[in-house]
Ligand SMILES: [Zn+2]
C-alpha cells in the first residue's frame with residue numbers, strides 16, 4: 001500500500017505534516033490554527049473529517065497551536081508525551097489522549113511510529129520515524145544538533161524531513177535580540193544550514209530518495225542558501241549520491257507536493 005506525505009506548512013508560523021497510507025491519514029503536529037489546517041487539507045484534496053489521528057512532537061506553539069481545537073472538532077485521538085501535554089496546558093478529552101514515550105514504538109492506524117529523543121529546549125522533545133510495508137520516512141524538526149541517535153534513526157529511510165533553520169551569518173547580524181540568538185544557536189536550539197550540510201556530507205547513509213529541508217527561518221535564512229549548502233555537501237561527497245537523493249524545500253505558506261513511496 002505504501003506511504004505518502006505532504007507538508008501542509010513548515011516554519012516558525014506553524015508546522016504540520018500529513019502522513020497517509022490507504023485510509024489512514026495522520027497529522028504530525030498541528031502548528032497552524034485548526035481552521036487554517038482544515039483549509040489546507042481541503043486545498044490538498046482531503047476532507048478534514050478523514051483525519052484519523054494527531055501525533056505531537058513537542059509543546060511549542062508552532063507545533064501545537066491547532067491540536068486541541070482540531071482534535072475536539074474531529075473527535076480524533078492525540079498521541080502526545082506526558083511532558084508535552086503538561087507543558088502545553090492543552091485541554092484534551094482524556095478518552096482521546098494516547099500516552100507516548102520516546103524510544104517506545106506505537107501503532108497509529110496501522111502505521112508504526114518510532115519516537116526518539118532530540119536535543120531541544122522543550123520538556124520532552126521527540127522526532128519520529130514512520131514505517132509501513134517496508135517504507136520508512138522520518139520527520140525531524142526542532143533540534144539543536146544531530147545526535148548519534150538521530151543518525152541511527154535516519155538510516156535506511158526513504159525520505160527525510162529535516163530542519164534547516166538558519167544561516168549562521170544571517171542569524172548573527174539579523175534582527176533577533178541577543179538572548180534569542182543564543183537560544184537558537186545553542187545545542188538545544190535549531191539546526192543551521194551548516195550543521196545539515198555536515199550531516200549530509202559525512203553521516204547521511206545516502207539511502208533517501210528525498211531530503212526535504214524544513215522549518216526555515218523567515219528572518220535568518222533564505223531558501224537558496226539552505227538548498228545550496230545541502231546540495232554542495234551531497235555533491236562533494238559523491239556525484240552518485242547527489243544524483244539519487246533529491247533535495248526539496250518546505251514552505252511556510254504553501255502545501256508541498258505529495259511524496260509517495
Ligand atoms: Zn520547538
Ligand SMILES: [Zn+2]
Nearest residue numbers: 060062063142
Ligand atoms: Zn518549531
